[in-house]
Amino acid sequence: MNTVHRRNIWIVAAGVLSALAYPQAGAGAEDGRFEKLSVYLERNIQDHDAEIRFEATGGDDGLAALKVSAPGARTVIELKTPDSKLGIRSLTLESPEPDDDRIVRADFPAGAYRFEGITTKGESLRGEAQLSHVFPKPAAFEYPRPDQKDVPATALTLRWSVPEGVASCVIVIEQAGSPYEIRALLPGSVKSFTVPEGFLRAGKAYKLAIGTVAKDGNRSFIEAGFSTARAR
Template sequence: MHRHNSWIAAIGALFAMTYPLAGAAADDGRFEKLSVYLERNVQDHDAEIRFDVTGAADGLTALKVMAPDERTVIDLRSPDSKLGVRSLTLESPEPDDDKIVRTDFPAGVYRFEGTTTKGAHLRGETQLSHVFPEPAAFEYPRPDQKDVSVTALTLRWSVPKGIEACAIVIEQTGSAYEIRALLPGSARSFTVPEGFLRAGKAYKFAIGTVAKDGNRSFSEAGFTTARTR
Protein backbone atom coordinates (compact mmCIF):
# COMPACT_ATOMS: atom_id res chain seq x y z
CA MET A 1 0.00 0.00 0.00
CA HIS A 2 2.52 2.78 0.73
CA ARG A 3 6.22 2.78 1.61
CA HIS A 4 6.55 -0.97 1.30
CA ASN A 5 3.82 -1.80 -1.19
CA SER A 6 3.38 0.85 -3.85
CA TRP A 7 2.17 -1.95 -6.12
CA ILE A 8 -0.92 -2.39 -3.94
CA ALA A 9 -1.59 1.35 -3.90
CA ALA A 10 -2.65 1.20 -7.52
CA ILE A 11 -5.14 -1.56 -6.81
CA GLY A 12 -7.63 0.83 -5.27
CA ALA A 13 -7.68 3.00 -8.37
CA LEU A 14 -8.07 0.02 -10.68
CA PHE A 15 -10.72 -1.65 -8.56
CA ALA A 16 -12.55 1.49 -7.47
CA MET A 17 -16.19 0.45 -7.29
CA THR A 18 -18.05 3.72 -7.50
CA TYR A 19 -21.77 3.60 -7.91
CA PRO A 20 -23.82 5.75 -10.31
CA LEU A 21 -26.17 8.21 -8.69
CA ALA A 22 -29.72 8.72 -9.88
CA GLY A 23 -30.40 11.50 -12.36
CA ALA A 24 -28.54 13.05 -15.28
CA ALA A 25 -25.55 14.50 -13.43
CA ALA A 26 -25.21 18.23 -14.08
CA ASP A 27 -28.73 18.44 -15.52
CA ASP A 28 -30.14 17.90 -12.03
CA GLY A 29 -27.15 19.14 -10.04
CA ARG A 30 -25.77 15.73 -9.09
CA PHE A 31 -22.43 14.00 -9.43
CA GLU A 32 -22.27 11.05 -11.80
CA LYS A 33 -20.46 8.81 -9.29
CA LEU A 34 -19.33 9.10 -5.68
CA SER A 35 -17.76 6.74 -3.18
CA VAL A 36 -15.77 6.88 0.02
CA TYR A 37 -14.30 3.74 1.57
CA LEU A 38 -11.55 2.36 3.78
CA GLU A 39 -8.79 0.04 2.61
CA ARG A 40 -6.44 -1.91 4.86
CA ASN A 41 -3.40 -4.12 4.50
CA VAL A 42 -3.91 -7.04 6.87
CA GLN A 43 -0.24 -7.97 7.24
CA ASP A 44 1.00 -4.44 7.92
CA HIS A 45 -1.96 -3.26 10.01
CA ASP A 46 -2.17 0.02 8.11
CA ALA A 47 -5.18 1.63 6.48
CA GLU A 48 -6.25 4.56 4.34
CA ILE A 49 -9.40 6.31 3.24
CA ARG A 50 -10.13 6.80 -0.45
CA PHE A 51 -12.51 9.17 -2.22
CA ASP A 52 -13.59 8.49 -5.82
CA VAL A 53 -15.46 11.28 -7.58
CA THR A 54 -16.84 11.70 -11.10
CA GLY A 55 -18.56 14.99 -11.85
CA ALA A 56 -20.57 15.58 -15.01
CA ALA A 57 -19.68 15.98 -18.69
CA ASP A 58 -17.97 19.27 -17.82
CA GLY A 59 -14.91 19.30 -15.59
CA LEU A 60 -14.90 20.48 -12.00
CA THR A 61 -13.15 23.68 -10.96
CA ALA A 62 -13.99 23.22 -7.27
CA LEU A 63 -14.70 20.29 -4.99
CA LYS A 64 -15.52 20.30 -1.29
CA VAL A 65 -16.26 17.33 0.96
CA MET A 66 -17.75 17.65 4.45
CA ALA A 67 -17.48 14.91 7.06
CA PRO A 68 -20.41 13.88 9.28
CA ASP A 69 -19.09 16.20 12.02
CA GLU A 70 -19.30 19.13 9.54
CA ARG A 71 -15.54 19.47 9.12
CA THR A 72 -14.31 20.21 5.61
CA VAL A 73 -11.97 17.31 4.82
CA ILE A 74 -11.39 18.13 1.13
CA ASP A 75 -11.34 21.58 -0.47
CA LEU A 76 -9.86 21.66 -3.98
CA ARG A 77 -9.95 24.48 -6.51
CA SER A 78 -8.65 25.07 -10.04
CA PRO A 79 -10.31 28.40 -10.95
CA ASP A 80 -8.00 29.15 -13.88
CA SER A 81 -8.50 25.81 -15.64
CA LYS A 82 -10.73 25.87 -18.72
CA LEU A 83 -11.29 22.11 -18.77
CA GLY A 84 -11.33 21.38 -15.05
CA VAL A 85 -11.15 17.85 -13.68
CA ARG A 86 -13.97 15.42 -14.40
CA SER A 87 -12.84 12.43 -12.35
CA LEU A 88 -10.38 12.03 -9.50
CA THR A 89 -9.31 9.64 -6.77
CA LEU A 90 -7.90 10.96 -3.50
CA GLU A 91 -6.30 8.90 -0.75
CA SER A 92 -4.97 9.66 2.70
CA PRO A 93 -1.59 8.67 4.15
CA GLU A 94 -1.53 5.19 5.70
CA PRO A 95 -0.74 5.26 9.42
CA ASP A 96 0.15 1.93 11.01
CA ASP A 97 -2.85 2.20 13.34
CA ASP A 98 -6.19 2.24 11.49
CA LYS A 99 -7.79 3.92 14.53
CA ILE A 100 -6.09 7.15 13.43
CA VAL A 101 -7.89 7.02 10.08
CA ARG A 102 -11.23 6.18 11.69
CA THR A 103 -10.87 9.03 14.18
CA ASP A 104 -10.08 11.62 11.51
CA PHE A 105 -12.79 10.31 9.18
CA PRO A 106 -15.81 9.28 11.26
CA ALA A 107 -18.44 6.90 9.97
CA GLY A 108 -21.58 8.45 8.55
CA VAL A 109 -22.74 10.59 5.65
CA TYR A 110 -20.17 12.58 3.64
CA ARG A 111 -21.53 15.52 1.65
CA PHE A 112 -19.95 16.56 -1.66
CA GLU A 113 -20.24 19.95 -3.37
CA GLY A 114 -18.72 20.82 -6.73
CA THR A 115 -18.68 23.59 -9.33
CA THR A 116 -18.17 22.90 -13.04
CA THR A 117 -16.38 25.00 -15.65
CA LYS A 118 -19.80 26.21 -16.81
CA GLY A 119 -20.80 27.30 -13.33
CA ALA A 120 -23.17 24.43 -12.57
CA HIS A 121 -23.32 23.42 -8.91
CA LEU A 122 -23.26 19.70 -8.10
CA ARG A 123 -24.25 18.11 -4.81
CA GLY A 124 -24.31 14.58 -3.51
CA GLU A 125 -23.70 12.42 -0.50
CA THR A 126 -22.54 8.91 0.32
CA GLN A 127 -22.02 6.79 3.39
CA LEU A 128 -18.74 5.69 5.02
CA SER A 129 -18.65 2.56 7.15
CA HIS A 130 -15.89 1.63 9.60
CA VAL A 131 -16.48 -2.10 9.25
CA PHE A 132 -13.79 -3.95 7.30
CA PRO A 133 -14.58 -7.20 5.50
CA GLU A 134 -12.81 -10.27 6.78
CA PRO A 135 -9.72 -11.06 4.68
CA ALA A 136 -9.19 -13.94 2.31
CA ALA A 137 -7.15 -16.97 3.38
CA PHE A 138 -4.53 -18.32 0.98
CA GLU A 139 -4.87 -21.99 0.08
CA TYR A 140 -2.42 -22.33 -2.84
CA PRO A 141 0.30 -21.39 -3.17
CA ARG A 142 1.01 -20.98 0.51
CA PRO A 143 2.76 -17.74 1.54
CA ASP A 144 6.47 -17.84 0.63
CA GLN A 145 6.10 -21.23 -1.04
CA LYS A 146 9.03 -22.21 -3.26
CA ASP A 147 9.36 -24.36 -6.38
CA VAL A 148 5.90 -23.45 -7.64
CA SER A 149 5.25 -24.74 -11.16
CA VAL A 150 5.30 -22.15 -13.95
CA THR A 151 2.63 -24.06 -15.89
CA ALA A 152 -1.03 -24.57 -15.06
CA LEU A 153 -0.83 -22.56 -11.84
CA THR A 154 -4.21 -21.93 -10.25
CA LEU A 155 -4.37 -19.63 -7.24
CA ARG A 156 -6.88 -20.80 -4.64
CA TRP A 157 -8.26 -19.02 -1.61
CA SER A 158 -11.23 -18.91 0.74
CA VAL A 159 -13.30 -15.87 1.74
CA PRO A 160 -16.11 -15.26 4.22
CA LYS A 161 -19.74 -15.07 3.12
CA GLY A 162 -21.22 -11.81 1.90
CA ILE A 163 -18.21 -10.53 -0.06
CA GLU A 164 -19.15 -8.39 -3.06
CA ALA A 165 -15.94 -8.91 -5.06
CA CYS A 166 -12.40 -10.26 -4.93
CA ALA A 167 -9.47 -8.24 -6.27
CA ILE A 168 -6.46 -10.23 -7.48
CA VAL A 169 -2.98 -8.92 -8.23
CA ILE A 170 0.09 -10.92 -9.30
CA GLU A 171 3.40 -9.17 -9.90
CA GLN A 172 6.84 -10.37 -10.91
CA THR A 173 9.27 -8.75 -8.48
CA GLY A 174 11.53 -6.17 -10.13
CA SER A 175 9.64 -6.08 -13.43
CA ALA A 176 6.70 -4.29 -15.00
CA TYR A 177 4.82 -7.55 -15.61
CA GLU A 178 1.62 -7.90 -13.62
CA ILE A 179 -1.90 -9.28 -13.73
CA ARG A 180 -4.91 -7.60 -12.14
CA ALA A 181 -8.42 -8.98 -12.05
CA LEU A 182 -11.67 -8.07 -10.33
CA LEU A 183 -13.75 -11.19 -9.74
CA PRO A 184 -17.20 -11.85 -8.28
CA GLY A 185 -17.29 -12.47 -4.55
CA SER A 186 -18.16 -16.11 -5.23
CA ALA A 187 -14.80 -16.73 -6.95
CA ARG A 188 -12.39 -19.03 -5.15
CA SER A 189 -9.68 -19.54 -7.77
CA PHE A 190 -7.83 -17.87 -10.61
CA THR A 191 -5.72 -19.62 -13.24
CA VAL A 192 -2.61 -17.71 -14.27
CA PRO A 193 -2.40 -17.42 -18.09
CA GLU A 194 0.24 -19.64 -19.67
CA GLY A 195 3.42 -17.75 -20.50
CA PHE A 196 3.16 -15.19 -17.71
CA LEU A 197 5.30 -17.00 -15.14
CA ARG A 198 9.05 -17.45 -15.58
CA ALA A 199 11.22 -20.13 -14.02
CA GLY A 200 13.18 -19.23 -10.89
CA LYS A 201 11.46 -15.88 -10.32
CA ALA A 202 9.94 -14.31 -7.22
CA TYR A 203 6.33 -13.15 -7.37
CA LYS A 204 4.04 -11.15 -5.12
CA PHE A 205 0.33 -11.76 -5.02
CA ALA A 206 -2.51 -10.09 -3.19
CA ILE A 207 -6.15 -10.93 -2.67
CA GLY A 208 -8.56 -8.23 -1.61
CA THR A 209 -12.03 -8.83 -0.22
CA VAL A 210 -14.43 -6.04 -1.18
CA ALA A 211 -17.57 -5.47 0.89
CA LYS A 212 -20.87 -4.15 -0.47
CA ASP A 213 -20.13 -0.76 1.11
CA GLY A 214 -16.79 -0.59 -0.76
CA ASN A 215 -14.47 -1.21 2.20
CA ARG A 216 -11.73 -3.70 1.42
CA SER A 217 -9.12 -5.83 3.13
CA PHE A 218 -5.97 -6.91 1.28
CA SER A 219 -3.85 -9.91 2.17
CA GLU A 220 -0.51 -10.27 0.43
CA ALA A 221 2.12 -12.96 0.12
CA GLY A 222 4.87 -14.16 -2.17
CA PHE A 223 6.01 -17.31 -3.92
CA THR A 224 8.97 -18.41 -6.03
CA THR A 225 8.71 -20.50 -9.17
CA ALA A 226 10.76 -23.63 -9.73
CA ARG A 227 14.00 -23.32 -11.64
CA THR A 228 14.41 -24.97 -15.01
CA ARG A 229 15.91 -28.44 -14.60
Protein backbone atom coordinates in the same frame (compact mmCIF):
# COMPACT_ATOMS: atom_id res chain seq x y z
CA MET B 1 0.21 -1.06 1.09
CA ASN B 2 2.45 -0.68 -1.91
CA THR B 3 1.24 -3.91 -3.46
CA VAL B 4 -2.26 -2.59 -3.62
CA HIS B 5 -1.44 0.76 -5.20
CA ARG B 6 0.89 0.13 -8.15
CA ARG B 7 -0.94 0.75 -11.44
CA ASN B 8 1.62 0.61 -14.26
CA ILE B 9 -0.21 -1.99 -16.36
CA TRP B 10 -3.58 -3.64 -15.90
CA ILE B 11 -4.29 -7.11 -17.31
CA VAL B 12 -7.86 -7.98 -16.35
CA ALA B 13 -9.81 -11.02 -17.49
CA ALA B 14 -12.79 -10.06 -19.65
CA GLY B 15 -16.17 -10.21 -18.03
CA VAL B 16 -15.03 -10.21 -14.40
CA LEU B 17 -15.30 -6.54 -13.59
CA SER B 18 -17.97 -5.67 -11.05
CA ALA B 19 -19.43 -2.37 -9.90
CA LEU B 20 -20.17 -3.71 -6.43
CA ALA B 21 -17.09 -2.10 -4.93
CA TYR B 22 -18.12 1.41 -5.88
CA PRO B 23 -21.23 2.65 -4.09
CA GLN B 24 -22.82 5.40 -6.16
CA ALA B 25 -24.52 8.48 -4.85
CA GLY B 26 -26.32 9.35 -8.09
CA ALA B 27 -27.21 7.77 -11.41
CA GLY B 28 -25.94 10.55 -13.65
CA ALA B 29 -24.68 14.10 -13.86
CA GLU B 30 -27.46 15.48 -16.07
CA ASP B 31 -29.59 16.24 -12.99
CA GLY B 32 -26.78 17.99 -11.13
CA ARG B 33 -25.40 14.85 -9.53
CA PHE B 34 -22.08 13.08 -9.86
CA GLU B 35 -21.78 9.98 -12.02
CA LYS B 36 -19.92 8.13 -9.28
CA LEU B 37 -19.07 8.83 -5.65
CA SER B 38 -17.49 6.59 -3.07
CA VAL B 39 -15.62 6.77 0.20
CA TYR B 40 -14.20 3.64 1.79
CA LEU B 41 -11.49 2.28 4.10
CA GLU B 42 -8.74 -0.09 3.05
CA ARG B 43 -6.43 -2.08 5.34
CA ASN B 44 -3.49 -4.44 4.94
CA ILE B 45 -3.60 -7.32 7.39
CA GLN B 46 0.15 -8.05 7.34
CA ASP B 47 1.34 -4.44 7.52
CA HIS B 48 -1.33 -3.41 10.05
CA ASP B 49 -1.88 -0.15 8.15
CA ALA B 50 -5.03 1.50 6.83
CA GLU B 51 -6.14 4.42 4.69
CA ILE B 52 -9.27 6.15 3.45
CA ARG B 53 -9.99 6.61 -0.25
CA PHE B 54 -12.34 9.08 -1.96
CA GLU B 55 -13.52 8.71 -5.57
CA ALA B 56 -15.56 11.25 -7.52
CA THR B 57 -16.52 11.36 -11.19
CA GLY B 58 -18.50 14.25 -12.68
CA GLY B 59 -20.22 14.29 -16.05
CA ASP B 60 -18.87 15.15 -19.48
CA ASP B 61 -17.50 18.47 -18.22
CA GLY B 62 -14.52 18.66 -15.90
CA LEU B 63 -14.68 19.88 -12.35
CA ALA B 64 -13.34 23.33 -11.56
CA ALA B 65 -13.82 22.80 -7.82
CA LEU B 66 -14.60 19.97 -5.43
CA LYS B 67 -15.43 20.09 -1.72
CA VAL B 68 -16.07 17.11 0.54
CA SER B 69 -17.57 17.52 4.01
CA ALA B 70 -17.48 14.90 6.75
CA PRO B 71 -20.38 14.33 9.16
CA GLY B 72 -20.74 17.48 11.22
CA ALA B 73 -19.96 19.69 8.18
CA ARG B 74 -16.17 19.56 8.72
CA THR B 75 -14.39 20.11 5.38
CA VAL B 76 -11.94 17.27 4.66
CA ILE B 77 -11.22 17.97 0.96
CA GLU B 78 -11.25 21.25 -0.97
CA LEU B 79 -9.72 21.35 -4.45
CA LYS B 80 -9.75 23.89 -7.28
CA THR B 81 -8.44 24.06 -10.84
CA PRO B 82 -8.51 27.86 -11.39
CA ASP B 83 -6.25 28.01 -14.46
CA SER B 84 -7.60 24.99 -16.33
CA LYS B 85 -10.29 25.27 -19.01
CA LEU B 86 -10.96 21.52 -19.00
CA GLY B 87 -10.90 20.89 -15.26
CA ILE B 88 -10.72 17.37 -13.81
CA ARG B 89 -13.47 14.88 -14.61
CA SER B 90 -12.47 12.06 -12.27
CA LEU B 91 -10.52 12.07 -9.00
CA THR B 92 -9.20 9.36 -6.70
CA LEU B 93 -7.71 10.63 -3.45
CA GLU B 94 -6.17 8.66 -0.62
CA SER B 95 -4.82 9.44 2.82
CA PRO B 96 -1.46 8.41 4.32
CA GLU B 97 -1.37 4.89 5.79
CA PRO B 98 -0.83 4.97 9.58
CA ASP B 99 -0.19 1.58 11.18
CA ASP B 100 -3.21 2.01 13.44
CA ASP B 101 -6.60 2.18 11.74
CA ARG B 102 -8.01 3.95 14.81
CA ILE B 103 -6.14 7.07 13.65
CA VAL B 104 -7.92 6.97 10.28
CA ARG B 105 -11.30 6.31 11.87
CA ALA B 106 -10.84 9.17 14.34
CA ASP B 107 -10.03 11.65 11.57
CA PHE B 108 -12.80 10.39 9.26
CA PRO B 109 -15.92 9.46 11.25
CA ALA B 110 -18.51 7.06 9.91
CA GLY B 111 -21.58 8.53 8.27
CA ALA B 112 -22.62 10.57 5.24
CA TYR B 113 -19.96 12.50 3.32
CA ARG B 114 -21.30 15.37 1.23
CA PHE B 115 -19.66 16.08 -2.14
CA GLU B 116 -20.13 19.47 -3.82
CA GLY B 117 -18.63 20.28 -7.19
CA ILE B 118 -18.66 23.06 -9.77
CA THR B 119 -17.95 22.24 -13.39
CA THR B 120 -15.95 24.40 -15.79
CA LYS B 121 -19.29 25.52 -17.25
CA GLY B 122 -20.57 26.67 -13.87
CA GLU B 123 -22.94 23.76 -13.19
CA SER B 124 -23.26 22.67 -9.57
CA LEU B 125 -23.05 18.96 -8.70
CA ARG B 126 -24.05 17.48 -5.36
CA GLY B 127 -24.19 14.04 -3.80
CA GLU B 128 -23.48 11.92 -0.75
CA ALA B 129 -21.60 8.71 -0.03
CA GLN B 130 -21.69 6.69 3.17
CA LEU B 131 -18.56 5.68 5.07
CA SER B 132 -18.61 2.62 7.31
CA HIS B 133 -15.96 1.74 9.89
CA VAL B 134 -16.57 -2.02 9.59
CA PHE B 135 -13.91 -3.96 7.69
CA PRO B 136 -14.74 -7.21 5.89
CA LYS B 137 -13.05 -10.36 7.13
CA PRO B 138 -9.98 -11.25 5.06
CA ALA B 139 -9.58 -14.07 2.56
CA ALA B 140 -7.26 -17.05 3.15
CA PHE B 141 -4.66 -18.38 0.71
CA GLU B 142 -5.11 -21.93 -0.54
CA TYR B 143 -2.73 -22.09 -3.53
CA PRO B 144 -0.02 -21.09 -3.77
CA ARG B 145 0.71 -21.04 -0.06
CA PRO B 146 2.64 -18.06 1.37
CA ASP B 147 6.34 -18.23 0.42
CA GLN B 148 5.77 -21.38 -1.64
CA LYS B 149 8.59 -22.18 -4.07
CA ASP B 150 8.69 -24.02 -7.41
CA VAL B 151 5.20 -22.85 -8.37
CA PRO B 152 4.57 -23.61 -12.08
CA ALA B 153 4.96 -20.60 -14.36
CA THR B 154 2.37 -21.94 -16.82
CA ALA B 155 -1.27 -22.90 -16.32
CA LEU B 156 -1.24 -21.51 -12.78
CA THR B 157 -4.65 -21.24 -11.12
CA LEU B 158 -4.77 -19.27 -7.88
CA ARG B 159 -7.18 -20.50 -5.20
CA TRP B 160 -8.44 -18.88 -2.03
CA SER B 161 -11.34 -18.95 0.43
CA VAL B 162 -13.48 -16.00 1.54
CA PRO B 163 -15.98 -15.44 4.36
CA GLU B 164 -19.68 -15.21 3.61
CA GLY B 165 -21.16 -11.90 2.56
CA VAL B 166 -18.20 -10.61 0.55
CA ALA B 167 -19.37 -8.54 -2.43
CA SER B 168 -16.23 -8.91 -4.54
CA CYS B 169 -12.52 -9.72 -4.43
CA VAL B 170 -9.50 -7.86 -5.77
CA ILE B 171 -6.57 -9.95 -7.02
CA VAL B 172 -3.15 -8.33 -7.54
CA ILE B 173 -0.01 -10.12 -8.78
CA GLU B 174 3.34 -8.32 -9.03
CA GLN B 175 6.74 -9.49 -10.22
CA ALA B 176 9.59 -8.22 -8.08
CA GLY B 177 11.61 -5.54 -9.88
CA SER B 178 9.12 -5.31 -12.77
CA PRO B 179 6.62 -2.56 -13.62
CA TYR B 180 4.05 -5.14 -14.76
CA GLU B 181 1.16 -6.38 -12.69
CA ILE B 182 -2.16 -8.16 -12.99
CA ARG B 183 -5.14 -6.64 -11.23
CA ALA B 184 -8.59 -8.22 -11.41
CA LEU B 185 -11.87 -7.38 -9.69
CA LEU B 186 -13.97 -10.54 -9.31
CA PRO B 187 -17.41 -11.34 -7.89
CA GLY B 188 -17.30 -12.49 -4.29
CA SER B 189 -18.52 -15.96 -5.29
CA VAL B 190 -15.37 -16.57 -7.37
CA LYS B 191 -12.59 -18.38 -5.50
CA SER B 192 -10.04 -19.05 -8.23
CA PHE B 193 -8.25 -17.17 -10.99
CA THR B 194 -6.11 -18.57 -13.81
CA VAL B 195 -3.11 -16.37 -14.54
CA PRO B 196 -2.98 -15.44 -18.26
CA GLU B 197 -0.27 -17.33 -20.12
CA GLY B 198 2.90 -15.35 -20.73
CA PHE B 199 2.73 -13.19 -17.61
CA LEU B 200 4.69 -15.43 -15.25
CA ARG B 201 8.38 -16.14 -15.88
CA ALA B 202 10.38 -19.13 -14.69
CA GLY B 203 12.57 -18.63 -11.64
CA LYS B 204 11.05 -15.31 -10.57
CA ALA B 205 9.68 -13.99 -7.28
CA TYR B 206 6.10 -12.69 -7.16
CA LYS B 207 3.83 -11.01 -4.64
CA LEU B 208 0.16 -11.96 -4.46
CA ALA B 209 -2.48 -9.81 -2.74
CA ILE B 210 -6.13 -10.73 -2.27
CA GLY B 211 -8.62 -8.17 -1.02
CA THR B 212 -12.14 -8.85 0.20
CA VAL B 213 -14.55 -6.03 -0.63
CA ALA B 214 -17.68 -5.40 1.44
CA LYS B 215 -20.92 -4.09 -0.03
CA ASP B 216 -20.09 -0.65 1.42
CA GLY B 217 -16.72 -0.66 -0.40
CA ASN B 218 -14.42 -1.25 2.58
CA ARG B 219 -11.71 -3.78 1.84
CA SER B 220 -9.20 -5.98 3.68
CA PHE B 221 -6.04 -7.21 1.94
CA ILE B 222 -3.76 -10.12 2.67
CA GLU B 223 -0.51 -10.57 0.77
CA ALA B 224 2.25 -13.14 0.41
CA GLY B 225 5.14 -14.01 -1.84
CA PHE B 226 5.75 -17.07 -4.02
CA SER B 227 8.45 -18.14 -6.50
CA THR B 228 8.09 -19.91 -9.82
CA ALA B 229 10.10 -22.99 -10.72
CA ARG B 230 13.30 -22.51 -12.71
CA ALA B 231 13.31 -23.46 -16.38
CA ARG B 232 14.61 -26.93 -17.16
